[in-house]
Amino acid sequence: MSPRACAPVLVAVSALLLAGCGGGGTADSSDRPTLRISAIPDQDPAELTAREESLAEYLSSTLDVEVEYVPVTDYAASVSLFRAGDLDLVFYGGLTGVQARLQTPGATLLAQRDIDAEFRSVFIANADAGIDPVEDVAGLTAFEGTRFTFGSESSTSGRLMPEYFLGEAGLDTASDFAGRPGYSGSHDATIDLVEAGSYEGGVLNVQVWEARNAAGTVDRDKVVEVFTTPIYSDYHWLGGPGIDDRLGEGFTDELGAALLDLDGSTPQEEDVLEKYGAGELVPTDAESYDRIEEIGRQLGLVS
Template sequence: MIHSVIRTAVMGVALMFTATVTLAEETFVFTAIPDEDETKLVERFTGVADYLSEELGVPVRYVPVKSYAATVSAFRNNQVQLAWFGGLSGVQARRLVPGSEAIAQGKEDPAFYSYFIAHKDSGLEPMQSLQPSLEGKTFTFGSKGSTSGRLMPEFYIREAFGKAPDDIFSRVGYSDNHSRTLRLVEAGTYQVGALSYQVWESELEAGNIDTDQVQVIYKTPAYPDYQWTIRGDVDERFGEGFKQRVTEALLSLDDPELLKSFPRSTFIPASNEDYEPIRKVAEQIGILD
């Protein structure tokens, strides 16, 4: 009798464990590059998780990460199945995970651009092209893996001066995200910085920039940037047609508050081929092998 009770209890625990594992396996997990303050990212992507869970009929969870490289690693290791990448991080991730696809991008993303900003004490004024007056200044990029905060600004700097940033500026730094780039230049820690135009515009609209201390001095030419990338094996894990359902859910997202938090007006279809210009630039300046 005692043995029977024990056996039943053990079986019950085993069934509970199996159910827990099954539930975990059925949770669709995604992440995003940490390009802004973490508080903003958690608010934005928790809302996206709730939306996707309702649309897909499965539990969906957003997992924040601490760096661009960690975002790519989580995708590579199948810790997440979907990610909101920048142009460069998306290219890196898809190279590491055969079969993964860019499936959606913001309407604004095919023609994205960066701002160069400068502290008032730098003496720099707005310019139509990158000028020799930039030489000898202190300069901060965003993350080393950022498209709008590092890759494309560095490309245009090299194109204009024929030299690497370390040979142009007196000091070069990496702030880790666009918000921090803005604050470092605003405070005068660096004289010049490069960041996403959208972060600047959002902060400006919110009244969070001291325009007596910092201003935009240069706008880069346009290039493709952010996108949603999904692993190619999600249909095997979540059922036939799941990738298409995720794609349709993202393209159908029309919640004004969620879209504004990106900020994007809507999402449109994307493909891996859209980001070939980013791959070529990254290879050209030695970021991709």
């Protein structure tokens, strides 16, 4: 898939070209290459676009550079486009971030949200399935024999860590459900499919679950919250190895600083953080995702 197929959204910063009577001028931001940002498509496309456009506008005004939001069709596309150098900054989940970093030498971990070092998944069930809330991982055996759906196949919170916790409970996801598990493609879709009864059980990102409940878009007469998992590291921003070559020496550091400076001190920053469900952005490092990589290798999702 080419970036053109993604129908990019361009956010441009207007700049003033200053010229002297007898000499040259100062180049405006349109003379610089465009910073291309993206994110894994893990939720409702309209909300995802609004969130990424908000970040694009902030980065444009802060760094004086044009910023292009490039939507992608699936998780794998975000990794392959990043590896090919067609994306500069991507908001990844834990697993896709590990995959992208291993496949792209020189990629840089720039930041994570304050909620990402202690992230969780939530298991849900259709009310007619007769599954009650459980208190620990061992209780996940309640899903044995059910029609069950994960989110995307490459989702950390919608597949990787849930499959790990199901294994800790003694369930083999290849044989202990009623048929093969489904893959809804996004956290929002998982809620909708379980609510409709298409699947008796499912699992998703706890942030999306809480946001949907707060918005009143989950019928709690039809969906039961069964279990919230132990914590793990998840989402983060990854910068490509070619950023400085394209946008100038030191631009990667400037980009990282711009992300970490997001603290909600202006209305624009407050809007970005609200859309990301964060209070602030904080530093992170590769070691924070060692557990994700280890589990990914165990499940055959990292090679």
